[in-house]
Amino acid sequence: MSDAAPMVLVSRVSQTFRRADGQKVRAVDDVSVQIPEGQFVCLLGPSGCGKTTLLQMVAGLLAPTQGEIRVAGQCVRGPAPERGMVFQKDSVFPWMRVIDNVEFGLKCRGVAKPERQAIARRYLAMVGLAAVERAWPRELSGGMLKRVAIATVFANGAAVLLLDEPFGALDYVTKRQLHDVLLTLWGAGASGGRRTVLFVTHDVDEALLLADRILVVHSGRIVDDMAIPAPRPRNSDSLLLPAMVANKHRLLAHLGLEVAPAVPVLAQ
Amino acid sequence: MAGAMRWARFDPLGMLGIMAMLLIWAAMTRVLPPSSLPGPLSVGLRLGQDFFAAPELSFYGLPDASLSGSMIYTAENVLVALGVGAGVGIAAGLLTARSATLRALIDPVLMTAGTIPILVLAPFFLIWFGVGRASSVLLVALYVSVMLYVFAQRAASGLDPVFEQSARTLGADRQRILIDVLLPSTIPQILGGIRIALAGCWGLEAIAELLGAQYGVGKIIEVLAGATDVQGILAALVLLGVVAVLFDAGAALATRRLARWSVTTQIGHER
Incomplete structure (x- = not known):
């Protein structure tokens, strides 16, 4: 082409x-x-x-x-961070709040706290999770955890996204919703x-x-x-x-x- | 904050258990002579009497001894031993969970060391490190490190590899993975191990002091045992027990705060 x-x-x-x-x-x-x-x-x-x-x-x-x-x-x-991956299993860190999870990749690259927080908030809003940024992952459903994982790799700015049966374990409705989230991003x-x-x-x-x-x-x-x-x-x-x-x-x-x-x- | 307040509330069943034990103790003093089993009240009075100064201990070569001073000495040793032992044990446990070679090297050594009875090990430590603090601290630290080695290693081995894989694809280096993945993920189990180790520490430290020391609750028990002063021994034991329970409560509180993300610690404490 x-x-x-x-x-x-x-x-x-x-x-x-x-x-x-x-x-x-x-x-x-x-x-x-x-x-x-x-x-x-x-x-x-x-x-x-x-x-x-x-x-x-x-x-x-x-x-x-x-x-x-x-x-x-x-x-x-x-x-490397330019190749972001979403796993079939839940890979969201249970010991970090939702927003800290989304910020993690940026933190690894030394992005300053206010800046990475702003980026994380933007992507959390795009996946529809703005309201739960301070929640613990154990308080979220399986579909919400996938949204966090997607927001995390997108926030990290990966040029190539690798998704390994990310929605395999989800119900039909949640799966279709997440297709829309993924395609929108x-x-x-x-x-x-x-x-x-x-x-x-x-x-x-x-x-x-x-x-x-x-x-x-x-x-x-x-x-x-x-x-x-x-x-x-x-x-x-x-x-x-x-x-x-x-x-x-x-x-x-x-x-x-x-x-x-x-x-x-x-x-x- | 709310959690701390709730913890401080007394457990009615626990209180009932303590009351029952005191009643049985008091009942037994009716049968046994006071020289064999003094009553709870007299032991309590003795505890208060000897708390800040115990002149009678000078007859046994402990001139400036008091229960509170000895307890502080013992508590200091326990905390130092816990810190040193936990540091070494956790580091070794996490390291060996990620390196099969190191694990093969260290596992047999620490496992063997952990099975040696304290009565066998104590004389060696007394010969090597003298009758000062170092002996009892190192002795207790050894047992703590073995216990936490096992806890840390099991926690890190049981961690789903997906978390480390995910961290690596997000750009984390080894140091970042240690700080943000390995340590926080193993903290609930490690803190559980620290609590168990701490509970055992008091007894081990007392035994270490009994076998050879110049200060501490264990030393007091040793000299009073020589004089068959049952009342004095019981007073020292009650103080040791109360301090141990208070420290355990502190450790439980720390566990709750540091591991509040974990589902299991929540279930473990919710009532």
């Missing part, structure tokens, strides 16, 4: 684990992919397919066994346009609603790379667009839930 260097460049990356029984497992197998700046990419696949492992390598929490990952031209060696793109997002999920509808592009991961490889050009903002009607329905069938086939791709389902 553009001739500028991609924001995220994964080149021939593999990750091999040794299981407890001594057997070698190739969780990620020679994966290469380029992601341009500002793109919202969903990594979709069944559990155990290697999508989380790939994300952890981009985050720098795990070093690739082979290959190289570059973000904004820089080779990834360990975690993504679209708001504070200073330099939209941020680049890698979003791991196993939920087909979630991927179709959120993504510009879906990478299907299976057995440690990227087996399909689909553009999702449906206009935004999307809603449940968007999923009924012919192109979306075709994409959904293709994704379900990849997950082994339908026999062949792009075969219309006959009414029974």
Whole structure:
């Protein structure tokens, strides 16, 4: 699309684990992919397919066994604040008040207290939690904790956001609300346009609603790379667009839930 | 503030237990002679009498001894030992929870040291460090450090790795992770360990003084035992017990304040 260097460049990356029984497992197998700046990419696949492992390598929490990952031209060696991560588990520190959690990344970078407080307040307001900034995390619901986690990575100014099944444990309504929160923050793109997002999920509808592009991961490889050009903002009607329905069938086939791709389902 | 006020309120059941114990004690004095078991009232009077000055102790080679002075000596040693032992134990526990190599090195040493009975260890300390404060303080500090080593290590090992991972992706370095993740997250369990260690400290310090010291409540008990002065021994023990309970109350209050974010400490204290 553009001739500028991609924001995220994964080149021939593999990750091999040794299981407890001594057997070698190739969780990620020679994966290469380029992601341009500002793109919202969903990594979709069944559990155990290697999508989380790939994300952890981009985050720098795990070093690739082979290959190289570059973000904004820089080779990834360990975690860094320009690659923010939202985890599947609750990662909000229970021993800090909500606002101190949102300020944490800024504090690590030495941003002065009044300034980081102002930034944290702004993002807390954007995720709808302005009223609970002094609360303890144990007083919040699961959905609210995810809002705090999202506000924290956005407040930290990460250029690349890595989300590892962030809404997997939430109910449908909360999940849909958080999709809106996430897309609003993504679209708001504070200073330099939209941020680049890698979003791991196993939920087909979630991927179709959120993504510009879906990478299907299976057995440690990227087996399909689909553009999702449906206009935004999307809603449940968007999923009924012919192109979306075709994409959904293709994704379900990849997950082994339908026999062949792009075969219309006959009414029974 | 409200928490502190609520704590200070007396527990009616606890009061009832103490009353019952005093009644049983008083009843037993009807059967036993005063030389074996003096009554609670006479022990209380003796406590008041010896509190600021106990001239009769000069006969046993303790010229300037008083119960209050001895208690302060013992309390100072306990607090210093607790501070030193906790510092060493917590640092070693947190470190070994994150380094398998260090853990393999330190675990067997501290675990073995912790199982040596104080009666076996005390003579060595008296030979090495003399009969001054150093002996009893180091002896108590050793047991405190072993206990807190275990508590800190278990707390840090049990911490979900997601918190440290999240901190690293937000840009935290090792020092920041120690200060803002490892220490605060383990504080409820460490404070629980400190409370248990503190409770044990009084007894250990008294034993250490009994076995060889020139001052302290333990020393008083030792000389009075030589003279079979049961009343005096009981007065010293009551004072030791009351001071221990007061310190435990202080520690409980500190735990509540420092660990108020934690769900478990809230449940543990809510009634």
